[in-house]
Amino acid sequence: MKSFFNYIAEIFSGVWTLLTGMKVTAKYFFTPWKNVTQQYPENRDTLVMYDRFRGEVIMPHNENNEHKCTGCGLCENACPNGSIEIISKSIVNEEGKKKRIIDQHIYHLGMCTFCNLCVRACPSDAIVMGQKFEHAHWDRSTFTKVLNQPGSKIMEGIKE
Amino acid sequence: MAEFSEKYIITDEIKADEYLVNIGPQHPSTHGVLRLLTRLEGEIVHNVEPHIGYIHSGIEKMTEALSYPQIVHLTDRMDYLSAHMNNEAVCLCVENALQVEVPERVKYIRTIFDELQRLASHQLWWCASGMDLGALTAFFYGLRDREDILDIFEETCGARLTLNYSVPGGVMFDIHPNFQKSVKAFITKFRKKLPEYDKLLTDNIIFQNRTKGVGVLSKEDAIAFGVTGPTGRASGFSCDVRKHHPYSAYPYIKFDEKLGTDGDSFMRWKVRMDEMWESMNIIEQLIDNIPEGDFAVKMKGVIKLPEGEFYQRVESARGEFGVYIVSDGKKNPYRVKFRSPGFSNLFTINHIAKGWKIADLVAIMATFDLVIPDIDR
Ligand code: SF4
Numbered sequence: 001m002k003s004f005f006n007y008i009a010e011i012f013s014g015v016w017t018l019l020t021g022m023k024v025t026a027k028y029f030f031t032p033w034k035n036v037t038q039q040y041p042e043n044r045d046t047l048v049m050y051d052r053f054r055g056e057v058i059m060p061h062n063e064n065n066e067h068k069c070t071g072c073g074l075c076e077n078a079c080p081n082g083s084i085e086i087i088s089k090s091i092v093n094e095e096g097k098k099k100r101i102i103d104q105h106i107y108h109l110g111m112c113t114f115c116n117l118c119v120r121a122c123p124s125d126a127i128v129m130g131q132k133f134e135h136a137h138w139d140r141s142t143f144t145k146v147l148n149q150p151g152s153k154i155m156e157g158i159k160e
Numbered sequence: 161m162a163e164f165s166e167k168y169i170i171t172d173e174i175k176a177d178e179y180l181v182n183i184g185p186q187h188p189s190t191h192g193v194l195r196l197l198t199r200l201e202g203e204i205v206h207n208v209e210p211h212i213g214y215i216h217s218g219i220e221k222m223t224e225a226l227s228y229p230q231i232v233h234l235t236d237r238m239d240y241l242s243a244h245m246n247n248e249a250v251c252l253c254v255e256n257a258l259q260v261e262v263p264e265r266v267k268y269i270r271t272i273f274d275e276l277q278r279l280a281s282h283q284l285w286w287c288a289s290g291m292d293l294g295a296l297t298a299f300f301y302g303l304r305d306r307e308d309i310l311d312i313f314e315e316t317c318g319a320r321l322t323l324n325y326s327v328p329g330g331v332m333f334d335i336h337p338n339f340q341k342s343v344k345a346f347i348t349k350f351r352k353k354l355p356e357y358d359k360l361l362t363d364n365i366i367f368q369n370r371t372k373g374v375g376v377l378s379k380e381d382a383i384a385f386g387v388t389g390p391t392g393r394a395s396g397f398s399c400d401v402r403k404h405h406p407y408s409a410y411p412y413i414k415f416d417e418k419l420g421t422d423g424d425s426f427m428r429w430k431v432r433m434d435e436m437w438e439s440m441n442i443i444e445q446l447i448d449n450i451p452e453g454d455f456a457v458k459m460k461g462v463i464k465l466p467e468g469e470f471y472q473r474v475e476s477a478r479g480e481f482g483v484y485i486v487s488d489g490k491k492n493p494y495r496v497k498f499r500s501p502g503f504s505n506l507f508t509i510n511h512i513a514k515g516w517k518i519a520d521l522v523a524i525m526a527t528f529d530l531v532i533p534d535i536d537r
């Protein structure tokens with residue numbers, strides 16, 4: 001007889017705990033404005049990423065199409081997976097001296113792990129992390145980027 | 161309560177009425193590519209043989225070609241839910257080897273990040289194992305609250321999962337000006353949410369019947385198998401590295417090591433739930449007292465460890481995570497070995513799942529909190 005009452009009591013306590021749980025879900029069901037889902041593709045225009053967000057490596061250029069990269073190759077060394085390739089060329093400057101400058105700063109976005117080590121390694125802050133994160137693309141070759149823009153020069157006064 | 165059928169415990173050879181079932185490598189309840197070769201008779205588990213190697217990425221070997229700052233970023237990818245603890249372990253190991261004293265500020269920041277990471281990890285564990293046991297709603301609630309922590313991470317260090325925030329000598333950036341405010345806001349909010357978790361699942365009678373008494377791991381076995389972390393503590397094995405070998409800011413704070421008694425699935429669950437409260441206490445002790453100072457000491461451009469062997473352990477969300485570096489004085493290590501908690505924890509499964517039903521095996525796995533890349537690295 002006792003076990004019978006236990007059985008009934010267990011059923012009631014079971015139903016009770018179920019209802020307690022459902023109270024929580026019901027609370028959210030009836031207060032949908034408290035829910036936090038971002039309407040992602042729709043809110044693209046207003047979506048602002050945090051300023052430290054690591055989306056891709058970019059090389060900022062100023063209005064005269066000048067960047068700060070000296071072509072020293074420290075970022076290439078710091079990168080753990082070879083996502084950066086520095087191709088430099090030698091030129092003869094006005095004083096007739098030979099000088100090595102950057103030809104192409106190649107960045108393989110597809111291999112990058114966004115670890116920020118290259119940005120930390122750069123002595124002249126030539127590269128920074130960009131906020132763009134929608135990198136999906138149909139064509140893999142678009143992931144190989146040349147960060148210095150065509151025809152760009154190095155800024156005045158950057159120590160080499 | 162589920163029944164333990166002792167009479168079915170058997171010997172090694174496959175009998176006529178037994179059959180083999182592969183659970184995984186692609187199975188939701190294995191939380192990754194883990195394959196459990198299970199020998200069943202009807203629904204009763206006679207033997208579980210974990211097969212790993214499906215996601216082996218050779219991280220230990222890869223590190224031999226990398227410099228020390230580069231190694232740190234790879235450790236994110238092992239136990240991705242305890243990314244910061246893994247980063248910190250390597251950094252501490254390198255700092256100890258070079259005998260670099262990091263500023264107090266760094267210690268505080270690292271410890272707060274540790275605990276935030278532990279909270280995030282336990283939240284994901286909570287929701288995912290709720291889902292394993294059939295409570296789908298839990299999954300959404302857990303992920304919703306975890307999002308707040310990931311936002312804090314993103315604000316300060318720019319990444320959400322693979323943080324790479326610790327560097328040898330300090331942290332990568334100083335904390336964001338909003339950091340303290342957002343952490344405090346999160347804690348106030350989460351203190352209200354955590355009781356909801358209990359109402360939703362912990363107190364639920366179906367959930368309790370599925371976990372109480374299921375998959376008991378005794379203290380002796382926990383020690384013998386080298387089980388650490390909440391899983392070990394649920395069996396009463398006091399193994400918290402934060403208590404026994406304190407590092408970073410853990411010596412400065414007061415906290416309890418949550419110990420269980422029964423060692424069953426429910427106790428493993430309870431210990432983790434209690435740890436979330438404890439993590440919040442730890443963060444609250446630290447968050448207002450972050451000392452002023454540098455966020456990193458200047459290290460040499462090329463870090464070379466002296467010749468020798470170095471070991472550092474930290475408490476990750478799953479247990480003791482250890483880094484063992486053998487250096488021959490060059491800029492790359494000679495050999496690196498990671499002691500991952502998941503590996504030791506997983507291999508108790510055959511021992512404790514024998515004789516239980518296959519649904520109980522899922523409950524056991526859920527409360528073990530397995531992260532497969534951590535096991536398989
Ligand atoms: S972020 Fe890391 S992986 Fe990417 S290019 Fe820089 S160093 Fe290489």
Ligand code: SF4
Pocket residue numbers: 068069070071072073074075076086121122123124125126127
């Ligand atoms: S980006 Fe910086 S580190 Fe890389 S080559 Fe240019 S100047 Fe050197």
